[in-house]
Amino acid sequence: MISENKNIIQVKNLVKKFKDFTAVDNITFEVKEGEIFAFLGPNGAGKSTTIKMLTTLLKPESGEIMINGHDPLKQKHAVRESFGIVFQDPSLDSDLTALENMQLHAVLYKMPRDLRTKKIEELLKFVDLWDRKDEFVKNYSGGMKRRLEIARGLLHKPKILFLDEPTLGLDPQTRNHMWNYIKEINEKEGMTIFFTTHYMEEAEKIAGRIAIIDHGKIVASGTLEELKLKTKTSTLEEAFLSLTGSTIREEEASSVDHMRTMSKMWRKRR
Amino acid sequence: MQIIYILWLRQIKKYFRSKSRIIGSLGQPVLFLVAFGFGFGAIYKKAEGGNYIQFLAPGIIMMSVLFTAIFSGIELIWDKQFGFLKETMAAPVYRLQIMLGRTLGGATVATIQGVIVLLLTLLVGFKIDNLFLLPLGILFIFIVALLFTSLGTAIAAVLEDMQGFQMIMNFLVMPIFFLSGALFPLHGIPLFLEVIAKFDPLSYGIDGFRQVLVSQAHFGIGIDLTVLSLVTILILFAGSYLFERIQA
Numbered sequence: 058m059i060s061e062n063k064n065i066i067q068v069k070n071l072v073k074k075f076k077d078f079t080a081v082d083n084i085t086f087e088v089k090e091g092e093i094f095a096f097l098g099p100n101g102a103g104k105s106t107t108i109k110m111l112t113t114l115l116k117p118e119s120g121e122i123m124i125n126g127h128d129p130l131k132q133k134h135a136v137r138e139s140f141g142i143v144f145q146d147p148s149l150d151s152d153l154t155a156l157e158n159m160q161l162h163a164v165l166y167k168m169p170r171d172l173r174t175k176k177i178e179e180l181l182k183f184v185d186l187w188d189r190k191d192e193f194v195k196n197y198s199g200g201m202k203r204r205l206e207i208a209r210g211l212l213h214k215p216k217i218l219f220l221d222e223p224t225l226g227l228d229p230q231t232r233n234h235m236w237n238y239i240k241e242i243n244e245k246e247g248m249t250i251f252f253t254t255h256y257m258e259e260a261e262k263i264a265g266r267i268a269i270i271d272h273g274k275i276v277a278s279g280t281l282e283e284l285k286l287k288t289k290t291s292t293l294e295e296a297f298l299s300l301t302g303s304t305i306r307e308e309e310a311s312s313v314d315h316m317r318t319m320s321k322m323w324r325k326r327r
Numbered sequence: 328m329q330i331i332y333i334l335w336l337r338q339i340k341k342y343f344r345s346k347s348r349i350i351g352s353l354g355q356p357v358l359f360l361v362a363f364g365f366g367f368g369a370i371y372k373k374a375e376g377g378n379y380i381q382f383l384a385p386g387i388i389m390m391s392v393l394f395t396a397i398f399s400g401i402e403l404i405w406d407k408q409f410g411f412l413k414e415t416m417a418a419p420v421y422r423l424q425i426m427l428g429r430t431l432g433g434a435t436v437a438t439i440q441g442v443i444v445l446l447l448t449l450l451v452g453f454k455i456d457n458l459f460l461l462p463l464g465i466l467f468i469f470i471v472a473l474l475f476t477s478l479g480t481a482i483a484a485v486l487e488d489m490q491g492f493q494m495i496m497n498f499l500v501m502p503i504f505f506l507s508g509a510l511f512p513l514h515g516i517p518l519f520l521e522v523i524a525k526f527d528p529l530s531y532g533i534d535g536f537r538q539v540l541v542s543q544a545h546f547g548i549g550i551d552l553t554v555l556s557l558v559t560i561l562i563l564f565a566g567s568y569l570f571e572r573i574q575a
Contacts, residue, residue, distance in 0.1 A: 112417050115574055137419035148410035152341045164333045165418035 064123070065090040065217060065249050066111065071120035073106050080106045082273035083120070088266075090216075091247040093240070095254065095264035097297060100306040103273040104253045105145055108221050111251075112142055125216055141215035143206050143223045145253075151195035155186055155205050158194060159212060166213035180208040183238065199226050207235060211242070220252035224259065232256075236263055257294040267293070271301045330420050331428040338399065338432025342439070349440075356391045356444045360384065360451055363510065376512065384453040385537040386509030389471055392441040393529060396472045397500050399433030400479015400566075404486055407573070416573070426570040430476050430563070437472035438465065456542050464539040467555075471532035474559040477566040484569035503529050513545045528558040 066088035073081040081103045088094045098104050109115035111122060113129040113136050122129050125139035149158050159181065163173040181187040184204035194202060207223055218239070224232045240263055242248050254260055260267055261281060268278035277284055277300050281293060288296040342349070364380045371379035406412040415425045442465065455461065482495060506520065507529035513521060524530045535551030538544035544551070 114413065114416060134419050134421075137417060140417075142417055144410060144413055146410045146413075148412075148414045150337065150341075150406075150411045150414075151409070152344060153337065157337075157340070161333055161337065162414070162418075164329055165415065165420055167329075167419075 062090040062092070064088065065092075065125055066094075066251065067121075067123040068107075068111070069121040071107070071110065071122060072118040073103075073110060073115065074118050079273050081110070081117075084270065084273070084275045086268050086275060086278060088249060088251060090249055091243070093243055093250040093252075093263055093265045095252055095260035095267040096270065097253065097257075097260055097267060098270035099301050102270045102301075102306075104270060105221055107270070108142070108219055108251075108253070112140060112219060113137055139215065140217040140219055141210045141213060142219040143210040143221065145221040145225070147202055147206065149194050149202060149206060149209075151197075152193065154191050154193055155181065155197070156190040158205065159190075159209055162209050162212055168213055176212055176214075180211055184208045184235075200228065200231065203227055204231065204235075214246065215248065217249045217251060220250065222253055222255065224254060224256060232259070239263070257292070257297060261293045269297060269300050276300045330424045331431065334415070334425060334428025335432040335435065338429060338436055342436040349443075352391065352395060352440065353443065353447065355394070356387045357447060357451075359390065360387050360448060363387075364451065380448075380452055381454065381541050382512070382537070382543065383510065384448040384451075385540050386507075386533050388441050388444045388448060388468070389507075389529065389533045389536060390504050390509055391444045392437050392468055392472050393475050393500065393504055395440040396433060396437035396475035397479040397495075399436055400430070400476040400481070401483045401486075401492065401495070402433070403429065403480055403483035404489055404492075407483070408488060412573075422571050422573075423567055426480065426567050430473065430480055430566065433476035433479070434469060434472040437476060438469045441465075441468040441472065455540050460539045464536055467532060467536040467539060467551075470555050470559055471529065471536075474528060474532070474555070474562055477559070477562045481562065481566040481569050484566070484573055503527055506530075507533055508545065509533050528555060531555045531558075 064087040066086075068087065069085050071081055071084050072079065084103075084107070096104055096107070106115065110117045111124060111129065113133045116130065124136045127135040127139070129136045150161070153161070156177065159177045160173070163177065168176070178187065181190050184207060186201060186205055186208070189197075189201075194205065197205065203223070203226055207220075210218060210220070210223075220239075224235065227235070236259060239250060243250050250263075252264075264281070266278065266280055267284060269276050269284070277287060277296075279287070284293065284296045285291060288299045290296045290299055360380070360383065364383050368379040371377070371382070376382065403412070416422070445464075449455075455464075482499075506523050507527045508524055509529070513524050513530065513534075516524075531546060531551040531554045534544055534546050535548050535555065538548045538551070546554075
């Protein structure tokens with residue numbers, strides 16, 4: 058049935074370069090409406106860069122992208138209206154309370170006032186933060202911040218939800234709880250889910266189709282069964298390792314990491 | 328409109344929540360006012376300049392507006408680095424709305440800061456000539472605040488991290504302040520200094536403000552308001568343009 062659906066994400070020959078380094082190297086794939094799509098790969102493989110291009114935040118070198126029938130380069134507004142996103146890095150305002158972060162998001166996405174109040178309460182209760190909604194986000198633990206970001210990404214009920222390593226740093230209970238909820242809205246509302254993760258069992262359990270990217274290229278894609286068959290392995294983890302090798306990837310500390318360290322020192326001093 | 332409002336409100340909330348920042352940033356103008364005001368007061372009088380506090384206070388008020396405004400604009404770098412900017416950039420709103428909300432918020436904060444310093448100068452002995460002109464004075468504060476918040480935003484739009492901040496303070500913000508006629512009258516100074524001061528938009532802000540509060544002007548209030556408004560519009564456009572081009 059899914060195969061009859063239209064492609065809600067369509068990517069053709071997409072390339073992104075940073076100076077001499079080719080982060081995304083001529084990738085082509087599509088995601089069908091209502092599908093749960095896992096985009097896997099080792100650190101630095103090009104996952105986040107791809108997501109940034111799909112979500113209008115980064116300009117590609119060349120290639121075509123269609124999101125919900127719109128081009129992210131020419132119809133930014135229409136594309137931005139189509140998706141919600143949970144970024145890999147935190148993107149909350151820590152000087153505001155959880156409730157204020159949610160309200161700001163609701164206003165940015167032009168949600169009607171009554172719906173806003175109702176949905177915010179529902180989602181904050183869902184991620185177990187309702188009792189602490191008036192606390193400043195800077196006093197939240199890492200896991201609480203993550204939960205808040207997920208609640209925020211779901212707030213405006215987007216057609217496509219991008220989740221860039223959404224469960225990083227969450228305990229198994231919360232991860233389970235969250236994926237069940239995402240699966241439920243996927244089934245109920247037909248929301249398309251595009252996610253990345255390093256937890257192979259998450260992709261195994263929830264994804265309809267999986268693409269594996271390495272060194273900026275898609276090395277394999279298909280259903281779980283197809284990937285296992287292709288690599289003659291019995292689990293996704295083995296398939297992943299057989300496709301991407303077992304060398305450990307180094308990611309250079311970016312200026313962002315330096316800033317974070319600086320800010321932490323700064324905060325402590327105050 | 329609602330989007331500009333909520334982003335404006337965010338700046339205001341953040342300002343009132345950082346009590347240490349408010350109090351911290353009041354220390355400098357008070358120090359300048361007391362040290363320069365009383366330190367040079369006697370010499371200034373001997374040189375027949377009149378009451379130095381009367382001359383200095385408008386300059387010091389604008390100094391704190393300048394610093395607060397530039398800093399409010401440059402705070403964009405933190406939003407860039409700590410990710411909040413991405414939240415706004417991925418939302419279906421025009422970047423101009425984001426830029427305007429932030430900038431108006433920052434400018435409002437700097438205006439409030441200016442008014443607080445104005446109240447403090449009254450405690451040190453500063454006297455306003457004509458209280459009815461005060462709203463016009465606050466308009467001057469707001470335009471200066473808007474100009475330099477936009478400038479800060481424009482700078483932050485092209486910078487990646489705070490490492491360049493010290494350089495901007497030393498080679499841009501400090502010269503803007505010290506060469507503006509905040510501390511000394513612009514007539515009778517060496518020509519090169521006068522020329523520099525003429526290219527410094529803060530000179531016009533301070534001059535007009537001084538005219539309104541204590542009836543002393545160098546350029547005249549008409550020129551002040553014209554130059555200041557034109558430069559503000561220009562920088563606001565430059566800021567929007569650079570903001571538009573940010574890639575997250």
